Amino acid sequence: HNIEKILIANRGEIACRVMRTARRMGVKSVAVYSEADRNSMHVAMADEAHCIGPAPSQQSYLAMEKIIQVAKASAAQAIHPGYGFLSENTEFAELCKQEGIIFIGPPSSAIRDMGIKSTSKAIMSAAGVPVVEGYHGEDQSDECLKEHAKRIGYPVMIKAVRGGGGKGMRIAHSEKDFLDQLESARREAKKSFNDDAMLIEKFVDNPRHVEVQVFGDQHGNAVYLFERDCSVQRRHQKIIEEAPGPGINPEVRKRLGEAAVKAAKAVNYVGAGTVEFIMDSQHNFYFMEMNTRLQVEHPVTEMITGTDLVEWQLRVAAGEKIPLRQEEILLRGHAFEARIYAEDPNNNFMPGAGPLLHLSTPLPDSFTRIETGVRQGDEVSVHYDPMIAKLVVWAEDRQAALRKLRYSLHQYNIVGLNTNIDFLLSLSGHPQFEAGNVHTNFIPQHYDELFPAQKATPHEVVCQAALGLILKEKMVTDAFRDQSSDKFSPFASSSGRRINMLYTRKLSLLDGENTVDVMVNYNQEGSYNMQIKDKTFLISGDIFKEGDSLYLRSSVNGAVSKSKLVILNNTIYLFTPEGSAQIGLPVPKYLSAVSSEGMQAGAIAPMTGTIEKVFVKAGDKVQTGDPLMVMIAMKMEHTIRAPKAGVIKKVNFQEGAQANRHAPLVEFMDEESEST
Incomplete structure (x- = not known):
């Protein structure tokens, strides 16, 4: 066949990756996108692009019929599924075949045989490939699975039969946590693959994960391209x-x-x-x-x-x-x-x-x-x-x-x-x-x-941040002065010079939670003496552009260095070959977001997602660390636990609802009202 146009049934980096090669080979590319991805890079890169539905994948990147429709309408001879989404979906590969569209991947039988882990083990065993001990039976009762886990010997891995991408997988280290882990794996598998059949296998301790890239063609040839x-x-x-x-x-x-x-x-x-x-x-x-x-x-x-x-x-x-x-x-x-x-x-x-x-x-x-x-x-x-x-x-x-x-x-x-x-x-x-x-x-x-403990930023670096801030201010006021007609207006100068007088200014900067006070003396020739506690640093430097980035060249007590400077959201970011630093500019209390102390009144959503399961209701007594609900976000399951012991006053979300990041999920009774 001659492939002159392909549809890429994916998004993000892999869609762009496929388009780059297609372009090099002179093959036209068709993108599909969800409403959330309207302005994304893969849409801009493609030769043509079609919207296939709302943001949730079920209604867009997993909507087989819509994707096939676009392929036909755009006269694409083949569909590249990328990874994830429909790439290992037997049904989709079949559908392409029925519609006379080339599915860029293996025959659907290979996807089916390898996708169901129990089948794949049996085929491999028969082909003489070494396999791991496990249970892949039909009987899915808790008792049977638990019995086999015991036979195989803990620790065991509980895996969704149709699993992939780390979903629906749990490790049980002993008999006592087996059922909890099983329940959690089933829930995630049901959600991800709509199938909660499980298999159990021996968990090799501290194993290496080594995989081999293979390639086959339609003429019965197969090669390997070494391991990763x-x-x-x-x-x-x-x-x-x-x-x-x-x-x-x-x-x-x-x-x-x-x-x-x-x-x-x-x-x-x-x-x-x-x-x-x-x-x-x-x-x-x-x-x-x-x-x-x-x-x-x-x-x-x-x-x-x-x-x-x-x-x-x-x-x-x-x-x-x-x-x-x-x-x-x-x-x-x-x-x-x-x-x-x-x-x-x-x-x-x-x-x-x-x-x-x-x-x-x-x-x-x-x-x-x-x-x-x-x-x-x-x-x-x-x-x-x-x-x-x-x-x-x-x-x-x-x-x-x-x-x-x-x-x-x-x-x-x-x-x-x-x-x-x-x-x-x-x-x-x-x-x-x-x-x-x-x-x-x-x-x-x-x-x-x-995960080393956060160390305080060295004072030399805090001085560089202060210098970056002062020079950036100067850049802005210089631009203001060039635009304004009154060259001698006091507002058009930030050099800190007051006629014949040296000027000292106090900058309060934030290093993590700690405030660092920097006393800045503006010297006549444009350098600065900066004092932090009892140490003084002689600082000078300038800002320059390179490519799209702004750089700070600074001399601290004679040591010269170059760092990338970004000032955004009341924070000064410095990036150097040694590492990066973030120094905050204090925001007045009344402007800052809800302070973290106020957050502990209840459990809050760590990120935007869907409430999968709710374990508590109003009036329930809970201990610190008790599970309150399970959220699904970014394709992962997260258990939300009680931040403190107490009585639940109100549950703000029911199962299936969307919760935004930092939304209060439950409210606790006030301590006073409990005793009444």
């Missing part, structure tokens, strides 16, 4: 990936690759797929599951093999053979991918949303790729996954690649919402990560080093 290590995860989701796997010798690498090809051939696989293995400390590996789509982390494989997997997908979908034979696929160098998320690592990686007020990135080149679907000024929406970008780097060896990753992360600067960039820096700088000792329990194991 995606062990370091939080909330069962990957956050940093690399290829090849550190410390894996060529012999194990070949065995992994060949097992993965066996797996692909067993289901007549076509297109890009990933076979996930779990690996123990002895490098024994066991089949876990197969992802029948292109994965988020495919760029690291492209970097070490010099391939474009999306181009391969399009060619194979059009009936061509795989572009390279196995012996022509060579591994060179080492690549990392860091996923940049809108989330708060210090608050259990709570996903966030909001505007990207300031966004600047390292410069992309042939060894640095930035895969993103957002631009400065865009909003990270509460309706979808909170990933902002993927930063991908390549170098000749692992150590060099890691150095490049850290260097580039320092240049990835975002203001407007919480991100995990600082966390990625501490992760990639951790000695055990540098040594390649990675496993899925890495973050909990090294928790204390990865």
Whole structure:
């Protein structure tokens, strides 16, 4: 077939990624979008774009009929599903086939066989691929599942049969928490896949997550493009990936690759797929599951093999053979991918949303790729996954690649919402990560080093922030003076000079919760003496533009440095190669938002989402930490717990309702009225 136009049934970075290759190949692209994504980057990039419904995915990106309609109306010969959404949906692949549209992915039978984890285990076992011990039976009663968990031996993993993306998965460490975890996994699975059938398998302690990229074509060929290590995860989701796997010798690498090809051939696989293995400390590996789509982390494989997997997908979908034979696929160098998320690592990686007020990135080149679907000024929406970008780097060896990753992360600067960039820096700088000792329990194991206590900002940096603020004020007043006719108006000067008099000014700045008072002396020649407590610093410098960013060049007691300067929302942000600092400008009390003390009157929604389950009613007595309700937000389940002991006065939301971020969910009785 000749594919001249494709519809991309996805959004965000993956939609943009597919469009880039399509454009390079001279293939036209059709975007679909929800009302929330009307102004998003993937819509702007496409050759044409069609709105397919309201923000919730069920009514837009998961609406199969609407997507097929658009494909027909726009005369697209093929649909690329990206990852997530409909990419592993058997029904959708079938529907495309019935409508005579090419589904860029494997045959629906392969999706079905690999999507139901119990079936996939049996097929793999028969094909001679090593598998993990588990229970995949029909009987779903609590008793039966509990019995099997005991037989397999704790800890066990409870998984939705139709699961994926970390949804519907729970670990039970002992018999006593088995039923709670089972209940929670079922609820999430019901919500995500409308199917709460569970399977149970042995949980390998501190395993590595090693996956192999495979590719099949319609002529019965299949190849592997080596492995990726995606062990370091939080909330069962990957956050940093690399290829090849550190410390894996060529012999194990070949065995992994060949097992993965066996797996692909067993289901007549076509297109890009990933076979996930779990690996123990002895490098024994066991089949876990197969992802029948292109994965988020495919760029690291492209970097070490010099391939474009999306181009391969399009060619194979059009009936061509795989572009390279196995012996022509060579591994060179080492690549990392860091996923940049809108989330708060210090608050259990709570996903966030909001505007990207300031966004600047390292410069992309042939060894640095930035895969993103957002631009400065865009909003990270509460309706979808909170990933902002993927930063991908390549170098000749692992150590060099890691150095490049850290260097580039320092240049990835975002203001407007919480991100995990600082966390990625501490992760990639951790000695055990540098040594390649990675496993899925890495973050909990090294928790204390990865989440150091907040230290006070050095006074030198506070002085730089003060300098940035003063120079920015001066820039604004200079602009005002140039526009106003009265050059000698006292309002048109902020140099702090009062004729022949040195001028001192007190700046109160905020470092976290603490106020830092800076006494600033304006010297005649334009430098400043700044005093914090009993230390004095001699400060001078200037502001200049480079590209779209503003930089501060400053000299502190003779030490010169350059930092990126962003002043937004009463905060001064400084980004330097050593790290970043935020210094606040105090806002008068009456202007600031509800103070945090006032918030404790009841439990509040940590983010915008849907109330899934309510456990309490008015009049109930609760203890601190008791579950009050379960919210679903950003595709994750969050349990809201009582901030204090007391009696519930009122529950403000019922099941199924939407609650906005910081909305009070329940109210407690006042202590006085309880005793009556």
